[in-house]
């Protein structure tokens with residue numbers, strides 16, 4: 061691990077400098093701001109999951125750092141969005157995967173884009189991966205380059221806090237602080253104009269066009285070369301190593317196991333790793349099945365010991381998850397009324413499931429609403445993948461409605477707080 065950390069550190073800095081140079085932005089920013097105790101190594105363990113089509117290894121997300129250097133074992137399961145499709149990143153024991161994170165996207169004014177990725181579970185084999193995150197100090201200010209910056213300047217602390225708040229409140233990251241102060245709601249999408257397999261773009265962002273124009277972001281570098289000379293690969297870096305198309309199944313839930321390593325952990329954990337883990341815990345989205353959770357307890361602890369982690373951060377994480385799971389039997393999550401906008405007559409509901417179960421749930425919602433009010437069809441707008449839709453339902457009697465819909469459709473239904481004034 062020490063070796064992985066130190067070699068990744070050197071590689072990440074070299075890559076960051078080369079990428080900065082390509083932007084004609086010569087800078088010692090990374091050397092000054094991304095130092096030992098602001099960067100992290102995270103070890104991920106994904107236990108085998110008997111129902112891979114129902115459980116995510118890791119939820120779709122972008123990394124909140126500058127660069128991630130990832131090493132995956134031979135099991136496979138990592139997928140990323142390319143051309144509006146999920147593609148698998150084929151394991152290669154001689155390859156590292158380099159992922160551009162949100163901070164580089166902002167710093168490069170969208171020239172480099174942080175790509176959305178996720179991990180699928182495997183029914184029989186456990187999977188491990190190790191990731192090095194190139195992060196600045198919390199006080200570092202990320203300044204967007206160019207004459208026409210799309211993002212306003214922000215500190216890493218500000219960004220982390222924002223991400224955490226968004227994940228907690230909404231279940232996903234809203235994204236980088238745009239230069240435009242007002243968030244604009246996208247036009248509602250009807251069922252018919254939902255693409256078959258759309259990019260799970262963060263919703264409600266005014267800079268979506270820029271993202272589409274940005275450069276591809278996953279580089280794959282062969283370890284044997286990269287350790288000595290990453291520059292050799294930079295000439296033709298933008299491509300996917302043997303990526304294979306996989307049609308992603310739906311109705312995914314989330315199983316995630318994490319161990320953490322940092323040689324300077326006492327100092328570094330003050331406001332760093334704990335935050336990452338908390339964010340992950342929030343992103344777990346509260347749907348871990350209990351038998352897997354129990355296996356995880358042992359695995360987490362042993363990973364911690366193995367790595368000399370003095371603070372068992374993962375155990376804290378686990379406690380939170382256990383409490384959540386208790387409230388989640390039956391995989392229905394209803395957020396507390398306290399979090400909902402009770403002044404609004406409507407509350408958005410997120411439905412996650414396969415297309416058939418979503419359609420069933422959607423039909424039921426419409427029926428319930430039509431029955432109770434004789435009102436018209438509610439507005440639908442898409443958040444992310446086709447298996448996730450947003451729909452407005454009435455605030456009163458919400459629990460009955462959701463329970464009913466869940467039992468009949470088997471889709472996972474989640475009530476979330478309104479971001480916009482839903483009238």
Ligand SMILES: O=C(O)CCC(=O)C(=O)O
Nearest residue numbers: 104123132138179189191
């Ligand atoms: O396990 C993997 O392949 C991906 C891990 C990842 O995306 C992360 O740790 O942020």
Ligand SMILES: [Fe+2]
Nearest residue numbers: 121122123177
């Ligand atoms: Fe990631």
